[in-house]
Amino acid sequence: MAEEISKIYDPKTIEKQADSIWVKGNHFHAEASSDKGESKKAYTIVIPPPNVTAPLHLGHALNNTLQDIMIRFHRMQQFETLWMPGTDHAGIATQTVVDKRLRAEGKPALVDYKKMEAEGEKGREEFVGRVQAWKDEYEAQIIAQLKAMGCSCDWERIRFTMDDVCAKAVRTNFFRLFKDGLIYRGKRLVNWDPATQTVLADDEVEHEMVQGHFWYLQYPLVEPIEIDGEQIEHITVATTRPETMLGDTAIAMNPSDPRAKELVGKKVRLPIVGRIIPIIADEHVVLPDPDSEDDKAKFSTGFLKVTPAHDPDDYAIGERHIEEIAAVVMPKDCVEDARNYVFINVMAPDGSISDKFGWEDAVGTDAEFLLGMDRYEAREAIVEWFRQEKLLEDVREYAHEIGHSYRSHVAIEPYLSDQWYVAVKKPIEHLGEKFGTGLIERTDVPVNSLAGLALKPLLDGKLRFIPERYAKTYQGWLENLRDWPISRQLWWGHQIPIWVCGEENASLDDKLKTLEQEKRISTQTYQEKLYACVSESKDTKAVKILEKAGYVRDEDVLDTWFSSALWPFSTMGWPDETAELERFYPGDVLCTAREIITLWVSRMVMMGQYCVGKIPFKDVFIHAMIQDGQGRKMSKSLGNGIDPLVVIDSHGTDAMRFTLASMTTDTQDVRMPVEAMTLPDGREVNTSPKFDLGRNFCNKLWNASRFAMMNLEGTDPKKFDIKKMTIADKWILSRLSETSSDVTKALNEFKFSEPLTQAYRFFWNDFCDWYLEWAKPRMRDEQQKPIAQNVLAFVLDQILRLLHPFVPFITEGIFQNLNAIAPVRGLKGVAEINGSEALVSAVWPGDNKSLRNEDIEKQITVVQTAIRTIRDLRSKYNKKPGEKLIVSINSSQEISKILDENSELVCQLANLEEFTAAQNLEKPEKSAAMVVEQMQVYLHDAIDIEAEKKRLEKQKQQIENAKKGVEAKLANENFVNKAKAEVVEQARNKLTELTEQLKAIEDNLSQLAS
Structure with missing residues (x-):
């Protein structure tokens, strides 16, 4: 006997249980070199690393929900999935926010530490320590938030843009660029931020x-x-x-x-x-x-x-x-x-x-x-x-x-300043053989320049933007790109690995010449001063030789985006030839927001080509932005932001994910009406009624699944007999097959609201409203019970799999209950199934075309139309839900045959005492009539004749008006000759349908008059 399933859906309990299963089974870890890993095709997403400036906001929740949907989808498709997590040091942003915090608390701030440094004390070291402490605090919060959101990242591989692994990649790339003559020093007019006192790149400037x-x-x-x-x-x-x-x-x-x-x-x-x-x-x-x-x-x-x-x-x-x-x-x-x-x-x-x-x-x-x-x-x-x-x-x-x-x-402030630059349109000779030479057609961009390395894959169709319109932003930026200023007048960040000689017209001594010959340093001259770049800043011997010769290290740090540009491969150990790099690079998709297409996306492609020789991902999915109900960006200053943890606490993670995914389309931003609420502890926070949609769905999923499983005790696959399947069984399996195919197709096209809606409708409408209701009485029939149980268990199993990427916690919880009640599921000879201890790693539903049966779906559609019409008549004429009714339907021979053969289904869900369907059936006296499609549905002994005449006259007028409109359209030669053939055919079919409906109403009126 399985443990009783809770009557109440409790998100917190379910989330804790599901997370425990995932952690215990190590389901999020990606194998780079084991037999298990090598047998699978790899699928990789590298997370856009959140800045360590503050906790995550609702925009992060959207971004990471969409990534997790793709990761879970591919994991269930049996890919070896790596979702690489990590955070970004966010140089200027983090230094600024820490300085503000220190000043607000009345503690020594950046200006004080700069005085200390000027006086020979360790001001820089102490301030960086303060920022490091901030980073540790908020990085821990961010990782905890990602886990709370259900993000199935490989938590054994957390990276940080300034950790030792990423720092090595930064130093290596800087040295190579410097040696190739792509990094140079120059005095130019730059975008200067007087507040933070540092230079900004063009794409870091917002125009207001x-x-x-x-x-x-x-x-x-x-x-x-x-x-x-x-x-x-x-x-x-x-x-x-x-x-x-x-x-x-x-x-x-x-x-x-x-x-x-x-x-x-x-x-x-x-x-x-x-x-x-x-x-x-x-x-x-x-x-x-x-x-x-x-x-x-x-x-x-x-x-x-x-x-x-x-x-x-x-x-x-x-x-x-x-x-x-x-x-x-x-x-x-x-x-x-x-x-x-x-x-x-x-x-x-x-x-x-x-x-x-x-x-x-x-x-x-x-x-x-x-x-x-x-x-x-x-x-x-x-x-x-x-x-x-x-x-x-x-x-x-x-x-x-x-x-x-x-x-x-x-x-x-436009400001004249000496800075370090990356030459983005300078041809790189040694890459000419691999990438080609000359200018990209209709541009001034050399193919083998950094800008060319990023632009050519787009033009060649190797790099794709979804939605496609964002490719223009990317292309336009690269075609008009100016050299990239990479030095920043900050303390928090990767300090530039360059030492400068204070003497003018200095030359290298023998020791420095040896270092250069050994490729441990590379040198340039600018304004009569010698600059030496160290290939590895941990090369203490080289640094000592330089400093003994009077060289002083450049105090500036690198632009944050310099290290972020290496993120897709630095996180995997580049420049070392690691198993991760070989297995998981290049990645498959980048999921990000449109405002960093130029800041980040273009530079990742640029550096991926330059450093590794391959673009870092094939697809770039640009998701919508979250706005408040008035179409404004959510921000602290407007007080309209929503904390995802507040939503998780009040509604549950799955409710939040469901709502965010259901609102995500490729055509418009997400508008989230904001409402204030008071927490039990007295805090005033924001939420949105939109999240009620997700909570309502989760409650429905839990309750319907619980009801289904209450009828699954003792399910025995051996007792399943394919010959005893009813039309309802075959219909739900056909609908399941079509839904599985549609959901899979949509997810492969980076559509999120569409597949969720498809899965939701199948569960809510087909499964709950129809199949469960038809299955209920069969559970009391010893002959039919094994068939209904096995089909029910199989369909519920597949529903959970289809919904899992969107709402992982609740589906995992229900799946565990299903495993306990009906551990072996599958329909022998119809649909086999691979069992799994955890839903997170279960096999994704395949496109089983053998289950498709369009004829049966057509028949059930007729049955459903009849039932809905009878229910409408019951409501219209105030018949009590429990009252048994007598109904007859006049229709074509084909439809009448379908209804007659499935009269049991009609009677069951319409609660009928008698039911007749036939061609040329006369309207009974005092019966209420409703014409729907090609059916005239009669509810016996239901009406006041005079009132019914008025109703039918009104309906007749409406149909006559509609018929005149279609006739006028078909009488228009321009329409008939110029419209698509299928559109004209649809109009003709509509006219036929309206004519039949009008005749049926006139017949009803004639009968009432007699």
Whole structure:
């Protein structure tokens, strides 16, 4: 006797029991080299590593639920599945959040540790220790959350982007890139985050629409001139950033401007600073047009202030005209680099105005009072100065986009800075043989460049995006990609493995030459300084030789995405030739969000090709974003976020997973209405009524399964007789076969709501509403009971398998109960089954086409239609549920035969005393009639004749209107000639059906009138 199944579905108990089974059986572990592993085909997903900045949110729950569905699906298909878990150090984000925490707690923060470091104390080491402690705390939380969500990762293989294994991969890749000449140092205009004081790559900048102003500032000409009889004493520039005027080194005009002939070559005196700067000609300048719809022309004065060190367009102008500008702004006989005078940086790294970073002519001018001011404070002061000097011509409101840091959310500052870069479009000679040479068609991207290595697989169809539209984002980014700045002015991260010699024009001594010959270091020269990259930073001997020779290690760390780009193979032990790498690389699919296609996806493909010679995955599935009910992104600032652990606690993990998966489509983002709730401990949290859908389903699954299993005690497969199967048995097996096929197909196409809906409908409608009801009386028939039990046990088993990837805990719990009650399941001669101790590793339902029977499905559809119609009549005429009814149906010979042969099924579920189905059957007196499809269903002794006449007249009018509409469509030659043949045929069939329905109603009315 099996243990009694609980009447109440308790998620917490079920989750604990299921997890214990999975852990005990080590079901999530992937074998890389054993006989067990080698006999199976591998299937790999590498988890997008969550940042260790904070606990996981609902977006993570969605992302990881979808990954787990694919992993469990393939595990049951008997793949050797590896889902590699881990976390990301998230350099700038984690350092920022830890610094904020320290300041909020009144403890020494980053600024204090930097002072310690400057004073010779171990400030950096101590601060990194603080961040490490944060990482340990939140990594543990994240792993616990993933487990609570039911994520079946290989927990023996947890990786971290800064652990020893990943760090070795980072150092190896950096050295190879450096040696190949793909990493270089350069002074360029970068995206600078004044809050975190570090550089950002282009894809780390978020553009936001901001309401700002155009300030129109007058710059006096050194020598006034006359144009068309008018005395010109100044020119007017329009700017949205007045604070940058301190670094102006030229004024540009479009050579097509009629005034250019007289003004180009003249000079202006820069207000406040007093610097003499030239007027130059450049076609980049937009000609003024007050009536233009183009804002640039509408707001333009025709004169562009050129600030090469603080604007990317101005930087390009400065590069084009460097000699022309330098001839004016440089002191005579000066032998310094002209760039120092053309590209003037007037800000400190924190965004304040400073003359310590390249600005040399501030002292002794009106500009001195601005030194030390914040950039926005300086903006106001400069505008006020122009106003007082009567040089502020106008102020106009202007809405425009401004780049903001994706981490600190402050406005970025274009900033001239020395950084380390990765050359993304430089051809890599030694990869030419493998990948080819030349440019990718219709692009300027070399095939054997890093950008080319990432782009070509997409164009060749080897890399696929689902949905396909996201491939355009990926392609467009790579085609227009600029070199990647990889150095970050942070302490938390992989410190760059480069040492620089403080002496200019230094050369390698014999010991260093030996290191280079042994390929333990590689060197480059930049601005007369020698830089040495160490192949392995743990090579203490090489480091000691460098430091003894006066070399100092670069203080910067690498961009977080540099290590994340290696994640698909660094986690498997690359550069070592490991069994994991051979078995599980490349992976199969990456499941991620659209906002990191450029930040992460492109770079993983790039580095996978460069380091391993293979793309890291074949498919990239981009899932929907979760929004609140108003379509807003969930965030802490809006207070509309939902903690997945709150949902798990209140509804259960499976309810959360069911809801998230059921809402996931490839066409739109997920809208989750948010409601506040108070927990028993008094905390105010958010939840959503949407999760009730999942809880209701789980309750239904538990209760229906429990009811089914109450009838399975003593199930004996030996007593199953294929010849005694009823039409209901054959129908449910046919529906099961079709559902299994549909669910499998949809999952292979990365559809999630569709297969869940298919499995859900089969369980809820076909199994619960119909088959279980038909099976009930058979359990009291000793001849039919063994047949019904075996079919019921088999179908329930298969339902659990189909639903398991979506709701793993409850299905595992029910499966264990089913194993206890009916341990041997299968229909001999019909559908064999492989038994399993745990559902998590059970075999996925196959597409057993032998179970398909379209004729039987058609017959049962007729039976179901009849039953539904009778139920509608019962309700319409207020017949009590327990009252036995007499019903007759007039229909075609074919349908009547089906109903007659299956009258027992009809009587059972419609609760009938008598039932007749025949062709040309007359309508009984006082019977209620309902016409459905090709059936006229009569409920005997049911009606008030006058009321029924009114009802039928109303129905007749509706059908006549519908019939006229179809007739009009078929009378339209354009429709008949141009519409698809099947569409026209459907219309004709509809007309036939409506005509038959109309005749049936008219016959009923005629009978009532007689």
